[in-house]
Amino acid sequence: MCSALDSRVEASITQAAETMFALQRPDGSWPNRRPTAVLGTAGAVAALHIADRERSRDLVDGGARWLLAARNADGGWGGVGGAPTQLVPTVIAAASLHLLDPAGHREPVRRALDLVRAHGGVEALADPGIAHLARTFLALAGLGDVKGSRRIPLELLLLPRRLWRGRLSFRVAPFVAMAFLQAHLAPPAGLGRLLYRSARRAGLRTLARVEAGENERGGYGGDNWLVAVVCLGLSGAGAPSAMTADTVDYLRSHVQADGSWHIMQGLDLIGGSFVARGLAQAGYARDERLARARQWLRGCQQDQPFPVFDAPPGGWGWEGPRGWPNFLDSANVLSALQTGGEAEGEEQLRRGLRWLQSRQDRTGSWGTFVPDTTLANDGPCPYVTAQAVDVALTGGASPDHPSVRRALDWLRARQRPDGTYEALWYRGLTPGTAMVLVAFGRAGLTADPVARRAREALLRAQLPDGSWGPGDTGILGDDPARGTVEETAWALRALLAGGMPADAPRIRSAADWILAAQQPDGLWPAGQVCMHVRNLAYYVDGLIVNGLALTALGGYRSALATTTTTTAAEKEEV
Template identity: 65%
Template sequence: MCSSLDSRVEESIEQAAEALFGLQRSNGSWPNRRPTSVMGTAGALTALHVVDRERSHDLIEGGVRWLLDTQNADGGWGGTAGAPTQIVPTVMAATALRLAAPHASQSVRRALDVVESHGGVQALPDPGMTLVTSVFLELAELGDVRGIKRVPRELFLLPQQLWRRHLSFGVALVIAISFIQTRKGLPGARRLLDRLARPAALRALEQVDRSETRRGGYGGDNWLASAVCVGLSCAEEVPSRMISDIVDYLRSNVHEDGSWHMIQGLDLIGSAYVSQGLADAGYASDPRMALARQWLRSCRQDEASPVFDTPAGGWSWEGPRGWPNFLDTANVLTALAAGGSEEPSEHLRHGLRWLESRQDRRGSWGTFIPNTTFPNDGPCPYATAKCVEVLIENGVPRDDPRIRKAVDWLFTQQREDGTYESLWYRGLTPGTAMALVAFCRAGVTGHPAARRAREALLGAQLPDGSWASGKTGKLGDDHAKGTVEETAWALHALLASGVPADEPRVRRAADWIMAAQQPDGLWPASPVHMYIRDLKYYVDGLIVHGLALKALGSYRSALAGIPRQETEAL
């Protein structure tokens, strides 16, 4: 391989590393720019209009202007400003404008026309989101909820272990919707049962709130907090503090341009990816990386979560408090493992045991609760493959029953075209790439499923050398335009599977990633992250850099013929 190519890869990695270390905070973390969010803004507008209209008048006006300015030419909105139109954010924006900006009736009409042109909210692939969007449309007098199911709040009269598995991380939203649905009252016996269930539902909601980094910030999510606020405003005998905490939370989060972001606390997720990328690019022993790992360790949760029935020892995107989940924990563990023998083994060992304990009876991993029936927290090929990778790389034998069970489950989840889906990343590229990596770590590269996944990735490469979402048919996916994130996932997986660095398609992918690098040494982020599965995407400002560095680090190693090293069992 020519030295000019080697030097280009080296220069790209060094430029990115220098830029990232320049952004690193003194505590070891990296600041993650929180993307402005259509749903976050629409939710905050709705909530403040309903419960704090007078005091928050200026904030409401600013949010209305932002929504009107960011409406797409087709009349809809995507997850963020300028993103392709998707139905759920369009409905939420229309609802907010209908309530808070009567003068914006034309914009609301255009938005509703877009929704109807795609079959209306009844055509959404997720029945839960059909319910949620219908309830908000009815709240703004833009729809009719007759025939829509009522959320059975009496479910909360049952022991928590009976409803937890069915509601998962949707507990707060389910309670909020149940309150909005009953604001006009219920007939007869239902009214009595609903009244009996109200205290139990409020206790569950308070339990969620007590686990938060900040009171009133459910999941660190402005839209969810807003939905809870609206729901509580429709309920009777609700402690005023619960509403005022949310209002204070929303008021503190508004941006100068009048918008609200989506998720608070993406620093941990982004920092974990950046740490992984820098380590794979050759900086694992850098003192600044030791500081990053120290910060990640400090974010481990030292309390059990009664809401999710999880022990202490996991990680959440919000930091030391919040909603512990499997995928964030696996990513942090990968970053910590890069420290090698310098990493305090008890932290890594405890985290690995925590992750192992979350495997469900199928052999897969979801996100929050094992064995859940909740659609957006079911078994996930990407999460399962990531957990397989991190466990094997930290000493769990390939023939361990847990690994074999997980790999066998992955075999059953492959689509006919050889691809895999993911719960939390759009399209088919991330899941397919991660599954291929897991097969390689598990030593089954020759299995037909692994061969099909590899061929599917190679076949999906775009003419310019990049990868996009793949042909999914989902509104908002653009399978013709590559992204750095998806290209990096694919390149790393192909190299892990043994495709040589001098293979033309691999070289084109590496060239594309380097060409996409900006003058400041970093890469542009794209909306490839799932907020609501297939219905709303968002941009993460840091993950893209970690993925790009990981891919280029793998490519450089492949050029040099350096084999990947695995750690010994802890």
Template identity: 70%
Template sequence: MCSAVDGRVEKSVARSVAKAAEALFEVQRPDGSWPNRRPTAVLGTAGALAALHVADRERSNDLIERGAAWLAGAQNADGGWGGVAGASTQLVPTVIAAASLHLVSPHTSREPVQRALDLVKSYGGTEALTDPGMAHMAATFLALAGLQDQQASRRIPLELLLLPQRLWRRRLSFRVAPFVAMAFIQARHSPPEARLQRLLDRLARPAGLRTLARVERGENARGGYGGDNWLAAVVCLGLTCAGAPRRAVLDAVGYLRANAHPDGSWHIMQGLDLIGGSYVARGLADAGYRADPRLVRARQWLRGCQQEEAFEVYGAPPGGWGWEGPRGWPNFLDSANVLAALAAGGGEAGTGDGDGDVDTGEAGTGDGDGDVDTGEAGDAHLRRGLRWLVSRQDRKGSWGTFVPDTTLPNDGPCPYVTAQSVEVLLDSGVSRRHPAVRKALDWLLAHQRADGTYEALWYRGLTPGTAMVLVALGRAGLAGHPVARRARDALLRNQLADGSWGPGETGTPGDDPSPGTVEETAWALRALLACGVPADDPRLRRAAEWIMTAQRPDGRWDASAVCVHIRGFAYYVDGLIVDGLALKALGDYRGAVAALPYEGQEAS
């Protein structure tokens, strides 16, 4: 029997939720979306400086000077940089920022560059980077700046693109654009010595240019790659080094120039409105606003962002979502988040094909007939999105992010994305016995870390992945499974004394386990409720109170750098995700508290 709780707790949560909802609806756009401030990015700024210096120095000199001043001013006290201004120091942003400063202003930036290089040396140098791609990227920027000889770098096999696309797609995945660009930069500054390698490089160069053109055809803007100033800068450098047609170079230059801020910085990815907006829409629904006309309008906006064209380079059919909206890089995480928001609408009618079932198009992946029966006849966008999501599942049952069954570690099987996909399928009425759900659950049960935790590809640390898997297991009726119990115990073990959660002990630079964040605390609170920990448990009450105490006077919450830009090497903040997560957690907590007897009531 549960002990009684003070009814004032439920009222406090209700006030907090109402305050947040009022603040969010106040800034909602007429089309139903929410504005999401794009944080200034160290990598985006450093990359843009290097690219404009190499490709457009004379015309862009004023932008380069302002950018160098901003970058030097964003340096942390220890001599390094994080992924965004003010974030904890991480190795990759530090190397790239130092190299770019030395490249564009070697004399005026001597002191900050030396401080950064000393710090990098104390970390073990670029050799300490465990990701070969990022180690090569760091070495290349140092070589561009004349700070390191690139001759020793491993050669990038551009001739891989001479093979049929189906043979290299899974190996390169979303790194195809930087792969081509880095190969071009390397060939320019460290040309191959062997005759055969020179021949292969010459033959593969047109294939590389064609591949970049195919990527760009799926983008929202000419010269923008992934809607990311950092990636656009790397490609701009590659195109310049390859002697590509001037039009292609100028498109990339124009994209970077258009995104320069007056203070000299460049922001991170374009289009974070969709990611954050999907979190907010789901959070408001879970907090009791599901039928609010303003939230209905938000879901309609999300439907309008569903992609109507295939993304050729990933082999992705129409029907998914990406962070930039109707065009751009479709991915499984953003699609699952949007689908979660649509599923919370309870099957309200959208527009679409009128098809009653979600046909996966894959033999053997449905309830014996290839269909995913959602039990809902209203939302055609939801059904189409679920079809798309199931078609992107790995053969082993997991989901990555961009390409199924990839061999690229940064896009490989992800516990968070897999669990999120399971939750949205179940929320949409798909049977627990459906093969796609069964395979995913089996994969999750078999891939827990020894300490009971799970990782996430696109959120830092161990709290988000562990929490999301717990939600999926609880939703699937497996809260009592030994794997779920170990995950629950791991979360409870990592709760901080003040009631919050941080990333846990990871040993990764930038992962400070001592302070908690609203995002990680909300993930953990929701997960513990989903796996059966009662709302009157003091640890859950402290978590909810911590979230409410962290709420700003205007009703919103401050975001922390928990979103991953480059896995393990650069993080960023999202000002809407934090609000959506807090509302989700408080909405679930309020519902659980409401089910408990108040003090003075007889417990049933």
């Protein structure tokens, strides 16, 4: 007989699934509400103020009003509206407001900069590239100087792409833009001026190559913040007016009614892949509505190479059929497509699997954009590596396949002493630890010491109410105040894959917490678990949270059914 909790699981899944299907577009995709962004808004108003001042005056004024209204009580800003104060958004917002109106914004700028100084100033930023960006914005606003900053070697682009691709990776566009801004604020002299002229031409060509692979003209990664940085760089470099105008038009076309700009323009694909995977796990794999979603996902597979990343056709990005192909989103989509079994999609699925395998690092890991990169913010990443293993095993590879074996060996060597793993694109230690445990469980290695330590780490981190949180200071489970649906769902799925029985009290308390967190409309509240700028700005994703919750509850329901069947069989034998 089913328990009350079992009945609640069934009702929860049904309600969530029907709500998600009701929101589905006719083409099979789901709309994804993106959060408004402090960085994107501050960058956009600064860029439009410099590159399109007269025509965009109303947009600049509206963005400034939004920024002032989005301040936290301490005078700072978070990465998105309402988020806790963080150093970089505070610096960028203050610099932009000062650039627009030094006298009118004197008090909010003063409070913000006092707050920055109280936290160690720009010097407290560990990432040299982000620190340089913050100094440059302050200098652009007349609040600092870049002359003492380390010079950005734009002439690197004069070398063959294979020699700089791994060092710059996805930062190639901001690298060029920031070099342009640096040269504008502190013009090179002597021989450096001659070298810069050649490097400037190479930089413009590189930006043109990046833009050629985008979904929209003037859009760089679909990221309003990055578009603003490129726009400022192009303006400082005296770039051809058409290139600058494209970025201006992009920003003008994506301003929101409240005067803000979203953090990203296109996240429907990655969020939709999470939802499709979750609905399949929850029992809807053969539903015609979900078949439409998989068809849409297949239609977003890229059929053109992305030369800047040296990526062949066959992968996916987060925006659609064009844009920046990456390993994380491609693995997510493949995971969703593997649940369908449609004959017409088999070749695309095999092509995607081959693409993902071809992106593996020489060490056995996977990063995000460029294999074997030396850029820390790209890879290698335990979460992406574990997910790639999961996808490969589902695709028919054996645990002894050379690609899988090398990945598992790499994961063994990268486990932290406390049993945890990091994830590059999700905060804290819960997602990475959970995904690695899933990979080892799928490989039949639940007794492996790595799996055991990861399982123990997750159990130690479970909060008293049954949930999991991020571990904000880098120690899993060190924040007892709150859990999130995303992190709890990651952990619940992993513990089941790692061999824990569904009727274990810790498993049941996790499932019960997810059920209790479900909202009246059948969906779940999203937490700030997604990374925009590593360790500096996070955002919520309203699709990912529902996909993760459905995946966890669907797996829990299946495990309960197996446990019930096994128990009944054992009783009959007795």
